[in-house]
Amino acid sequence: MNPIKPLLGALLGAQLALTGASVGAAPQPADAPYAWKPVAIVGGGFVDGIVFQPAVPGLAYARTDMGGAYRRDSATGPWQPLLDWLPLADVNLMGVESLAVDANDPDALYLACGTYTNPLVPNGAVLRSHDRGRTYQRTDLPFKLGGNEGGRGNGERLAVDPNDGRVLYLGSRLAGLWRSTDAARSFRRVDAFPDSAWQRQASDGAPPSWGGSDGKATINFVLFDPKSGTRGQPSRTIYAGVSVVGRPSLWVSRNAGASWQAVPGGPTQHRPMRAALAGDGQLYIAYASDPGPHRMKDGSVWRLAPRTGTWTDITPERPGAADPFGYATVAVDATNPQRLLASTVGRGKGDQLFRSTDGGATWTRLFPAAQFDAAAAPYVADTPLHWLYDVSIDPANPDHALFTTGYGGWETRDLTAADRGQPTHWQVMAGGIEETVALALHSPTKGVPLVTAIGDYSGFVHTDLDKPAPGNPKPPFFGNTHDVTGAELAPEVIVRIGHARDGGRNLGYSLDGGKTWHEPRSVPAGATTGDGFIAVSADGRAWVWTPKSKDGSQPHVSHDHGDTWTPVQGLPAGTRVIADRVNPKRFHAMALFDDQLFSSDDGGLSFGARPLALPDGPVLRADAGSNNHSTRGDDRGGQDRLYAAPGHEGELWLPAFHGLYVKHAGQAFQRLPAVSEIHAFGFGRAAPGKKDPALYLVGTVAGRYGIFRSTDGAKTWQRINDDAHQWGLILQISGDPKVFGRVYVGTHGRGVLYGDPARP
Template sequence: MYSSLVLSVFAIGIGTAEAVHKWSNVKIGGGGGFVPGIVFNEKAKGVAYARTDIGGLYRLNADDSWTPLTDAIAQSASWNRWGIDAVATDPIDPKRVYAAVGMYTNSWDPNNGAIIRSSDSGNTWSSFNLTFKVGGNMPGRGMGERLAVDPNNNKIIYYGARSGHGLWKSIDQGVTFSKVTGFTAVGTYVADPTDNSGYSNDIQGLAFITFDSNSGTVEGATSRIFVGTADKTTSVYVSEDAGATWRAIPDQPTGNLPHKAKLQPAQNVLYLTYSNTTGPYDGGTGSVHRYDITSKTWTDITPVKGGDLYYGFGGLAVDLQKPGTLMVASLNSWYPDAQIFRSTDSGATWSPIWEWAAWPDQNLYYSYSTPKAPWIDNSRQADDTKVLGWMIEALEINPFDSDHWLYGTGLTIYGGHDLTKWDTVHKVTIESLADGIEEEAVQDLASIPSETILLAAVGDVGGFTFKKSLSTVPREGWLTPLLTTNTGVDYAGNNPTSVIRVGNSNEGKPQAAISTDGGVSWSVHPGAQTGQYGGKVALSAGADAVIWSTTSSGVLLSHDSGTFSEVSSLPSGAVIASDKRNATVFYGGSSGTFYISTDSGKTFVKTTALGSAASIRDIAANPTLAGDVWVSTDVGILHSTNYGTSFTQVSKSLTNVHQIALGKGSGSYWNVYAFATGPNGDKLYASGDVGTSWTDIQGGQGFGAIDANPLAASKDTAGLVFVGTNGRGVFQGSGTVLATSVSSAVATLKTSTRLSSVLTARSTKTKVITTPRTIVISSIRTSMESSSGTIPISTSVTGTVRKWDQCGGQGYNGPTECVTGTVCTRQNEWYSQCA
């Protein structure tokens, strides 16, 4: 998983800049997403691959861990190649592996798909670009595998497409593909014909391709090939002449859709699972069937009947060491848990992995633990009965080891190494075996100075706090409340142990939580109300005010943990940030206009339109200096040292800038990090000299689409930066970003971005606010119209400081006497507050 990338060097401006960054995953562990397919090579021991819907392809290692294989091909322009809709391993040359890549078949993905191929076990890739799209994250993505290598002639590869594009064939090991015109079925099932988005109303296409290795050859090619289609009437086809002609198999099951088909060559039998939908989230009924190839007869071997059959079947495994032994899994059994069945007599009888005792008790024929990812078990809610998982489409028995089995869920990969106990003591061991798979969709990141290394707000599985180590899997996720998806997180600049997070959940509960110990423990924000959710959040430097730019309810404000109320002066959906030193200041951006609040978020006023910028994407405040603020836009990065009253474009070398972050540098300045279009294309760039020069620190590491990637940087460790991805978890990059000679045009910015104290900054010509005292709005309006561009501090400062406001710290020269009932308490060297 850990690899070193030597990056290209670009110096933009005066002097030169060099940087070598090493990239690796922050270890959340446990997978964190849907694994729709696992494939073992049937001829080479230890060769197996797992595909994910949004996080690429992985290779199994001997110690049960996994290695990611497709990071390098998922650059910003090719972000869709982390969607893996099918995978095939070559039974003749086990080092060869193929995958169908692409994320969506609708308008969400502007790119066509591809068939990628590797001759070195996935270390490097070449591709054949298709003329149509591939749907690795579309409905039906757990069906398959839609890609298969001829076991008698590995130059021949078949691929079953979606969207009516039919069956495709390569005769040159995937260098080129052409359509099989003799196969006319296209798989016409549509999940939701009323969906106008194109996501659920696209036809599902072909479901699987399975070669019969017993069938002999025609001119060197395997003669018998089975193809399944997403149709509820005629769905399974066969060719007896190596694909020259095709026919539907007579007497086949109807009414459901085939999901998986596995050959048991010793029996000359094809086993199939069916569900009434294509999944992966649904399925209310289904069946399991056995097709005897010799007698050409079908047998219904569904494990349960009648009222017990309330789910479809997805996962299917056959034991190649024990003919007649097979397993099937419920596609989705939401209550009380998933169900897995095992048969040792070709499906005549079955044993379940659990069964009812006296309701609501269950007899469990397994032991369960998650030592490689303890948060999976420790973060489960008390009313969540699902242990075995959901969305089970991948289920495999190691063809060389009958005790080793794996299955993929919507969360992780489970499995174990004592499977044959099922047939004797009927008690198998199940663990999370997804070590190395990081499939989380990261929504936001924050790095807290001197306290918490990283806070990661994550989709679907909540969020995580990394207090001491980035390589130790968290023991638990964010609880109390457990939000299904956390969308935003922020900390108080003057009181870094104070943290807030917001998110989405379908539980009808408040969607904001606060922490006073740097994200170790949480409680519901008292002012959050149901119906307010999503978006981003900004916590004031003094931790007493919260601005929440929600998805549901516009921009909201809470003071002193009070009820959130609307902020009408800031447009809905605005980008927000808090000044990290001045407790009364918040920033906002909407379209191309910058806003500031100097009354703790009660009102926002426009400071200026940012030149030709039409879109403000992100706002980053200097961690140690009030009024120093950076803004990313569609035309570049703009920098202000006077609270946004005026801005300077720091460099024209970067355009179309998305997320930005400030982190500790190795010299006199904060490093500035930015996802942007620059000399090396759409990449992550860094500057160690206030934007005078920029270096591509991403190199060959893929992060997917850069416009969706959260970005944060360490305030304590020089050169440490964090990237959140949509499907590959969080990356950490470490290295040195050297500064060039700073040009005279930006020399005046040197002091305002130094890592030294705020006291140093007061020597600059630009007047800055170093205290959280109230700024008079009328004074700001006047200063905006003046040529000086400064923001005067209100002179109406009383001799006492209210609760939670600043009363001391480096650079502070205001009142130190607290209101009755509070005491001036030191938080850190920069900040003391009345508490």
């Protein structure tokens, strides 16, 4: 990581050049090489932009809001991840604000990276590649980007001059318009672009909501007119769209950026989202009331004839009070400037895609007659079409089009069938893209390899790690699944908690290893959102649920599959409970910052307390002590939690954020050497000839960050990942109790991976 401090002078308009640097030091290999593959879910996150490379048929790039970027080398091949090498220190770069290609250099790729504009996160950076994303150089920016903030589906904010590949423009959220004249090695602020065009004013509408930038006047897109220049000389005409209302939002330069003027006559009641310049010179712009991706109130689509300055309202369908929505994008067929696609966004009934063959004079709805095949990701059949923020028509094939969604996207290869009055056929386009957030992993001692708890898209029972599950487990049908676990000695019992949709209860259980699922008759008081933690006794008969809901977080226990629940005695509210993995009557719990350890020997009905008694003293809360940090990692991660060892009654492991501790039955905790920071921890099957389970952790061992395995009770560790496989932030890790060496890794935005020792 090579962060630079925010530069106030640059933000105020000083002409400061930022030089580029190579990314990273020499790659560190693994101590024990592993082969890594994704656990097939397919999609699962917001793909918010797709750009074709016009010079190479079939070559396209996709960006995501928090899961990096991808390349697809043919129209039928899987997407390949491009940023898996980013370490935890650079996790902020996993959110890709914008991407751009050079129409005259088939190997050039530029990524504007930065997930949040929060003051606590580092500034953004532009990653530039000249081998299609295989290697990069990095240019740090003096401002922040918001790849996972409001308006993240707008764009593209980064653009390469099609006449002069040395020239790039980058529209920022908070710092105006920036230009590079050396192929992104450095950027300078474009002071000629007036501050009044993009700085927020009181008339700009609602204050910011979730996502940070919803109420701010960000620069949403930059477009060059390729006919305004000659090869080797910068294009003279450049458009910039600014997310404002009540004042001009489209700006143009006709002298290669030396001066800028507002384009008169355009709509001011909505914000411009995306734009497309057709081959006949017509400019098409989609507008919406809000940057998104939340629900919209209104929107429209307009066409501008730049030669005459004439604006024409070509909105396919007018939103109304009973059916509010906006428009996200409009796409143009490169082979026929009259053929268009436009998408709605934020429509409560599900979004719609419109087709025009006469430049927007008339439109046809595509989806009522369209046929959708979800075989590549069966879970999406339960999810309405939403967040269609980008629609792209393949410049090499007018029958091939893609649109993005909050769970990946769809594509067709018979788009022009609609022009003949025939249905179009759509397939899931996200093969190779894995963008889920794993909140918990459970690998049973017998049966299926893995059960996952996934943010936003429930979770899955993975009977085959290389093939998508046939759908989400249900009933009940969850949105978020917050936790999942099972019984050590009765692996057919699996219990999950989450936020139920359609009025279901917030707990589901299986008594046949995940084949079928059931709802309980009741849930505990306070479990209104389905969050918190669930523990299942070794024999599967007792379940202890600790909700984290604001309206109550008292742990409850059930001994009858959720028919009834009893408040747990002797535990503070919100205390996470785990089951002993040998003794069915025993449960354990911990209050780390209160220096307390709890145990139950009556099936979780009551707990007794005693001091935690770590050998180096109590762990104090944030900013309160020398063995603590201002932050202790992501609170959804596996650190600062108590774990019970498989096969050893009463043996407890505490992977604290600052180090690793173990307590054998009847003994005190001891701190183990070498480990100085932990983000995730888990057990796996013992190595051949060993009695103790394998240990896996994500963190820092002997001064090195990575994924580590120990087969000798933490006496020694081997790093099992290399620098090409880091995936930003890892929240969860678990070995497989059935297969030695197999390990599952749950990331924040790059899905779930599994690794096996590499074969010689």
